Amino acid sequence: MLEGLLIGLSTAFSISNLLMVIGGCLIGTFIGMLPGLGPMSIIAIMIPVAISIGDPSAAIILLAGVYYGAIFGGSTSSILINAPGVASTVATSFDGYPLTRQGKAGKALTVAAISSFAGGTIGAILLMGFAPALASVALLFHSAEYFALMVVGLSAIAAFAGTGQVSKALLMTVLGLVMATVGEGVLFNMPRFTMGIMDLQSGFGFITLAMAMFALPEALYLVLDPTRSGRSSGQGNEIKDLRITKEEAKSIAPVIGRQSIQGFLIGVLPGAGATIASFLGYAVERNIAPREEQEKFGKGSVKGLAAPESANNAACTGSFVPLLTLGIPGSGTTAILLGALIALNVSPGPRLMVDQPQIFWSVIISMYIGNVVLLILNLPLIPYIAKVLAVPRTFLIPFILFFTLMGAYIGQNNATELLILVGLGVSATILRFGDYPLAPLLIGFILGPMLEDNFSRAMQLYDGIGFIWERPMTLGLLALALALIFLPSYRASRARLKAQGVAEGD
Amino acid sequence: MALDRWIALFILMICIAYGYAAWFTMDELLPPIMRRNPVWPSSFPKILSILGIALSLVVVLGLEKAEQTKAPEINYMRLLDYKIFHAIALLAFMVIYALTLRPAGFLLSTFLFLSVSSLMLGERRYLVVILVSAIAAGSIWYLVEQILGIYLRPFPSFV
Numbered sequence: 001m002l003e004g005l006l007i008g009l010s011t012a013f014s015i016s017n018l019l020m021v022i023g024g025c026l027i028g029t030f031i032g033m034l035p036g037l038g039p040m041s042i043i044a045i046m047i048p049v050a051i052s053i054g055d056p057s058a059a060i061i062l063l064a065g066v067y068y069g070a071i072f073g074g075s076t077s078s079i080l081i082n083a084p085g086v087a088s089t090v091a092t093s094f095d096g097y098p099l100t101r102q103g104k105a106g107k108a109l110t111v112a113a114i115s116s117f118a119g120g121t122i123g124a125i126l127l128m129g130f131a132p133a134l135a136s137v138a139l140l141f142h143s144a145e146y147f148a149l150m151v152v153g154l155s156a157i158a159a160f161a162g163t164g165q166v167s168k169a170l171l172m173t174v175l176g177l178v179m180a181t182v183g184e185g186v187l188f189n190m191p192r193f194t195m196g197i198m199d200l201q202s203g204f205g206f207i208t209l210a211m212a213m214f215a216l217p218e219a220l221y222l223v224l225d226p227t228r229s230g231r232s233s234g235q236g237n238e239i240k241d242l243r244i245t246k247e248e249a250k251s252i253a254p255v256i257g258r259q260s261i262q263g264f265l266i267g268v269l270p271g272a273g274a275t276i277a278s279f280l281g282y283a284v285e286r287n288i289a290p291r292e293e294q295e296k297f298g299k300g301s302v303k304g305l306a307a308p309e310s311a312n313n314a315a316c317t318g319s320f321v322p323l324l325t326l327g328i329p330g331s332g333t334t335a336i337l338l339g340a341l342i343a344l345n346v347s348p349g350p351r352l353m354v355d356q357p358q359i360f361w362s363v364i365i366s367m368y369i370g371n372v373v374l375l376i377l378n379l380p381l382i383p384y385i386a387k388v389l390a391v392p393r394t395f396l397i398p399f400i401l402f403f404t405l406m407g408a409y410i411g412q413n414n415a416t417e418l419l420i421l422v423g424l425g426v427s428a429t430i431l432r433f434g435d436y437p438l439a440p441l442l443i444g445f446i447l448g449p450m451l452e453d454n455f456s457r458a459m460q461l462y463d464g465i466g467f468i469w470e471r472p473m474t475l476g477l478l479a480l481a482l483a484l485i486f487l488p489s490y491r492a493s494r495a496r497l498k499a500q501g502v503a504e505g506d
Numbered sequence: 507m508a509l510d511r512w513i514a515l516f517i518l519m520i521c522i523a524y525g526y527a528a529w530f531t532m533d534e535l536l537p538p539i540m541r542r543n544p545v546w547p548s549s550f551p552k553i554l555s556i557l558g559i560a561l562s563l564v565v566v567l568g569l570e571k572a573e574q575t576k577a578p579e580i581n582y583m584r585l586l587d588y589k590i591f592h593a594i595a596l597l598a599f600m601v602i603y604a605l606t607l608r609p610a611g612f613l614l615s616t617f618l619f620l621s622v623s624s625l626m627l628g629e630r631r632y633l634v635v636i637l638v639s640a641i642a643a644g645s646i647w648y649l650v651e652q653i654l655g656i657y658l659r660p661f662p663s664f665v
Contacts, residue, residue, distance in 0.1 A: 167570040171561040178524055181551050188547040224580055224588040398623035410656055418604030433582040434510035452550040459545040
């Protein structure tokens with residue numbers, strides 16, 4: 001291992017590879033900040049550049065740098081304008097955006113930067129130490145467990161929607177899953193629920209839906225209620241308290257530690273990835289926080305911001321484990337990276353560490369360098385990034401709307417997509433009037449194809465739904481999902497009875 | 507009945523239509539060889555339709571007791587007190603933008619969308635509006651087309 005590490009160090013610290021990391025992080029941060037362009041599309045665009053480099057180590061170092069940068073840039077736009085361009089930073093906006101509305105955008109960005117740095121660095125250490133061992137854990141999971149694991153993830157998301165909101169959140173999740181079944185899936189090679197509309201043949205676009213659920217309603221709310229933008233962009237953008245207090249640092253340190261490890265472990269599992277890691281991290285931290293701090297979650301809690309940020313960065317690092325050791329992509333992004341590696345005549349798999357150790361180790365070393373670059377790149381840039389909010393609302397609103405339009409258009413290259421965007425955006429605004437949470441819909445939509453895929457494979461393996469009771473781990477996970485859904489309402493009804501002066505049964 | 511329950515009623519109707527399509531129309535199209543599979547294209551949608559109908563009924567009937575509701579950010583009962591016409595106009599501009607993007611070209615339609623929207627929202631520094639819209643349209647076109655390599659028709663189709 002030491003020998004490999006030395007090879008990795010000498011490869012990663014060559015001038016050209018250092019430039020690759022820095023360049024990749026810069027490009028990724030900049031484009032990731034624009035709402036609508038997620039890491040997948042950025043990496044896809046960068047692949048021709050990477051392939052033209054020719055050296056596989058340099059190419060994957062560049063692409064990995066773009067990946068971290070994009071995730072990082074995505075959290076910036078989540079915090080500042082509540083427009084997560086990336087699914088894994090949706091949870092970041094839960095507490096990041098309220099902090100911005102309170103005029104603490106600087107603090108929020110600092111917490112995000114530190115959490116991302118720590119999450120990525122801890123993830124890289126874990127990757128180095130446990131890559132081979134963790135890959136064998138992922139091997140133990142079959143499609144039945146993946147299916148159950150995703151059900152747990154979705155239930156957890158609904159469960160933390162808040163008391164009295166669980167059924168609404170679950171309904172939104174199911175609606176997202178329903179929307180995911182529209183179009184021609186890879187599984188069955190036949191169009192479903194397209195209602196004869198040609199443009200729905202390939203289904204709804206993820207970016208379009210993300211824009212319609214978050215950025216568009218937010219822009220419309222800004223239009224409807226002008227005092228709102230006064231609150232969010234008036235004095236709020238003065239980044240005077242960039243620093244975080246000692247107490248805040250103390251309170252987020254254990255959160256970062258826990259969520260980096262948990263996020264990494266979730267990232268290792270194919271199909272789970274940064275999105276589930278960030279939501280689960282948020283849910284876990286919210287549930288274990290003391291009651292008075294629980295109240296603050298969703299209203300600008302630094303813990304609620306640190307949890308998803310460290311988890312999603314650790315999970316990004318974790319998702320490299322199955323890619324590098326098994327050759328199995330754990331997420332859409334690593335699938336694109338896999339394609340790039342194959343184009344460069346590298347076949348990732350268990351033999352990679354033996355045959356081409358310089359590639360394996362230089363990627364790991366470049367992760368450390370990438371994290372340092374992001375921290376020293378982002379912190380000094382924070383005041384400039386926050387200038388976005390100083391733009392008057394007469395310009396800010398048209399530009400937000402324009403970026404939602406561009407995001408949807410670039411994703412699908414189709415003008416009809418823009419009409420779908422407007423239609424979905426209006427629906428999302430009405431749902432928001434009715435106090436429906438919108439994040440579960442988007443997450444259901446993203447996980448839908450994977451959920452159905454694993455469900456179908458488990459059904460085929462067991463010739464029916466027998467996999468649910470024949471595999472104890474699946475049964476256990478599904479029971480956990482049920483507990484997650486019913487526990488909050490049970491606790492709420494007990495609290496209500498208590499408030500009414502009714503004695504508890506037990 | 508509050509808005510959220512009306513919405514749930516609407517979603518219930520969507521789920522019933524979806525369920526009808528999944529339970530009664532999809533399987534006829536299935537080739538005989540695929541009928542031997544334990545899982546059909548309609549299997550997962552069937553489960554979803556049942557879940558969707560059950561959950562929307564829970565909301566419509568108000569089975570889950572809500573906590574003391576907080577004041578909404580926007581009170582939809584007094585929608586006319588807000589700048590509803592600005593919002594509708596902007597949505598109309600977005601639709602017009604979608605329809606003119608191809609025929610009028612990216613540069614012209616983007617410039618018009620940005621400048622007209624700013625003016626409607628009350629911006630009166632005309633020179634700034636023109637400059638900002640023109641620079642934004644030009645530089646974003648350059649970024650997307652030249653750096654990202656995604657084709658955007660810059661000029662009207664007749665040029």
